[in-house]
Amino acid sequence: MFTKLLYIETFGCQMNVNDSERIVSMLADLGYAPTNEAAVADMILLNTCSVRGGAEEKVYNRLANLRIYKRDGKQQIIAVGGCVAQQEGEELLRKLPYLDLVIGTHNLHLLPDMVRGAERGERRSETSFIDNDQRLDLFPSIKGESRLSRFVTVMQGCDNFCSYCIVPFVRGREISRRSADILTEVAQLAYEGVREVILLGQNVNSYGLKTVGEPTFPELIRQVAEISGIDRIRFTTSHPKDMSDELIACFGDVPKLAGQIHLPAQSGSDAVLKLMGRGYTRDSYLDKVAKLKSVRPGIVFTGDIIVGFPGETDDDFEATLSLMEEVRYIDLFSFVYSPRPGTKAAELHDDLPKKVKMARLDRLMELQRRHTRDICQPYIGSVVNVLVEGEGKLPGQISGKADIGRIVNFSGDSALIGSFVDVRITKAYPNSLLGERV
Ligand code: SF4
Known part of the structure; x- marks a missing residue:
C-alpha cells in the first residue's frame, strides 16, 4: 500500500530514464507512489547526468531550489543519483547539509536499504564500483505498470573511452547481461502484454563480444524475434565501429526489427573523428x-x-x-x-x-x-503501421509510434490501444505525423 510520495527529476540519456523507472518500482515496495509535485513529496531524487559541461553546477543549483521543500517536523528525504552522484560522491553530502543520500551508478540495488536508513535520519553515500560477477546478478528487471513498449537492458558501461566522454568513468566498464536473463525478461514482458522491446545499452553492438558462450548482438536480436507476442524490436545506442555486417543483415531479414536506427556519427571529418578516438572514418561510417x-x-x-x-x-x-x-x-x-x-x-x-x-x-x-x-x-498519402500506445494530444485522438519511430496521432477509439493499426498520413509536423485510420 502506498503511504508516501516520491518525486524524481531525470536528466540525460535513456540509461537514466531506465534507472528512474527502476527506482520507482523498487521504492513502490517501501510504500512510495510517484508524484509530479516536489512540494508534496516525502522523497525527492535528482537522477543526474554529467555528459555536458556545467552539470555539477546545475545539480547544486537545482538542489538549492528543492531544499525549500524540506519540511520542518517531518522527515523528507533528498537524494542524488546518476553520474554526478558517481563523480562527486561524499563531497555532495559534505557540501550540502540538507542532502540525505548519494547513490552511485552501480549502487541502485542498495537504495531500499539506504531509504530505510534515511527515514531514520541517516545520511549515506554509496558510489563504489562493484565487480562483474556481482553486476551480472544486478541487471534490472523493471516491474512497474504494464505498458506496450519497454526498455530491456542488455549491457551496461563502456570500454571505448572516446576522448570527450565521461561515461566510462561514471558508468564503469562494459558488461553484457546473460542472454538467458534477457530472454526470460522479454518473454515475461510479452506475457504481460508488451508488444515492442527496445534493447538498451551504452553500446549494444558490442554485446557478447567479450563473453564466452554468449550470443553476439545480431544473434541475440534473432532470439528475441522468436518470442511470440513481441512484434517490434528496436535498440539503442549503437556504435558505428561495432556495426557488423551480421547486424546490418538483421535489418534485411528480421521483419520485427524496426526500420529506424540511431547511429551517432559525432563528426563528418576524419581529422576530428581521430581526435575524438571514435575508431571509424567518415567513409567507413x-x-x-x-x-x-x-x-x-x-x-x-x-x-x-x-x-x-x-x-x-x-x-x-x-x-x-x-x-x-x-x-x-x-x-x-x-x-x-x-x-x-x-x-x-x-x-x-x-x-x-x-x-x-x-x-x-x-x-x-x-x-x-x-x-x-x-x-x-x-509520407503524406502513404500508409504506416502504428503501435497504438495511448490517447493523443487532442480529444478523440489516439497516438502511437510508426515503424520509423515517428509519433503518429489520429482519430480513433481508445479500445485500439495495444494493437497495430494502419494509418494514412495526412500531415507532417516537425516532431510528429497526423493521419487517419485506413
Ligand atoms: S562509445 Fe559512447 S558511451 Fe562509450 S565512450 Fe564513446 S561516447 Fe561515451
Whole structure:
C-alpha cells in the first residue's frame, strides 16, 4: 500500500530514464507512489547526468531550489543519483547539509536499504564500483505498470573511452547481461502484454563480444524475434565501429526489427573523428549507412553530432554538413562541445570562439530542419503501421509510434490501444505525423 510520495527529476540519456523507472518500482515496495509535485513529496531524487559541461553546477543549483521543500517536523528525504552522484560522491553530502543520500551508478540495488536508513535520519553515500560477477546478478528487471513498449537492458558501461566522454568513468566498464536473463525478461514482458522491446545499452553492438558462450548482438536480436507476442524490436545506442555486417543483415531479414536506427556519427571529418578516438572514418561510417539503406529500403537514421570540437576547422565543419547531406537524418541531437574534466579531450587546446561554435550549430540545425521536413513530407498519402500506445494530444485522438519511430496521432477509439493499426498520413509536423485510420 502506498503511504508516501516520491518525486524524481531525470536528466540525460535513456540509461537514466531506465534507472528512474527502476527506482520507482523498487521504492513502490517501501510504500512510495510517484508524484509530479516536489512540494508534496516525502522523497525527492535528482537522477543526474554529467555528459555536458556545467552539470555539477546545475545539480547544486537545482538542489538549492528543492531544499525549500524540506519540511520542518517531518522527515523528507533528498537524494542524488546518476553520474554526478558517481563523480562527486561524499563531497555532495559534505557540501550540502540538507542532502540525505548519494547513490552511485552501480549502487541502485542498495537504495531500499539506504531509504530505510534515511527515514531514520541517516545520511549515506554509496558510489563504489562493484565487480562483474556481482553486476551480472544486478541487471534490472523493471516491474512497474504494464505498458506496450519497454526498455530491456542488455549491457551496461563502456570500454571505448572516446576522448570527450565521461561515461566510462561514471558508468564503469562494459558488461553484457546473460542472454538467458534477457530472454526470460522479454518473454515475461510479452506475457504481460508488451508488444515492442527496445534493447538498451551504452553500446549494444558490442554485446557478447567479450563473453564466452554468449550470443553476439545480431544473434541475440534473432532470439528475441522468436518470442511470440513481441512484434517490434528496436535498440539503442549503437556504435558505428561495432556495426557488423551480421547486424546490418538483421535489418534485411528480421521483419520485427524496426526500420529506424540511431547511429551517432559525432563528426563528418576524419581529422576530428581521430581526435575524438571514435575508431571509424567518415567513409567507413557512410559505407555502413549505404549498406543499411540497401538491405532495408526506407530505413531512417537518427544521430548525434558534436559541433566545435577542439581543432575543428571550417573544412572539418563543412565535412560534417556534407555527411549529413549524404545520410539525411530524420532527427539529430546536436551539441556544442564542452570539456569534461578528466577526459583526454579536456587537455586539447580549444581556441575556437564561442560565437563561431554557436554559428556553426545554428547552420547545422537549420540544415537538419530542412532534412526532417524533406524526409517527413513524402509520407503524406502513404500508409504506416502504428503501435497504438495511448490517447493523443487532442480529444478523440489516439497516438502511437510508426515503424520509423515517428509519433503518429489520429482519430480513433481508445479500445485500439495495444494493437497495430494502419494509418494514412495526412500531415507532417516537425516532431510528429497526423493521419487517419485506413
Ligand atoms: S562509445 Fe564513446 S561516447 Fe559512447 S558511451 Fe562509450 S565512450 Fe561515451
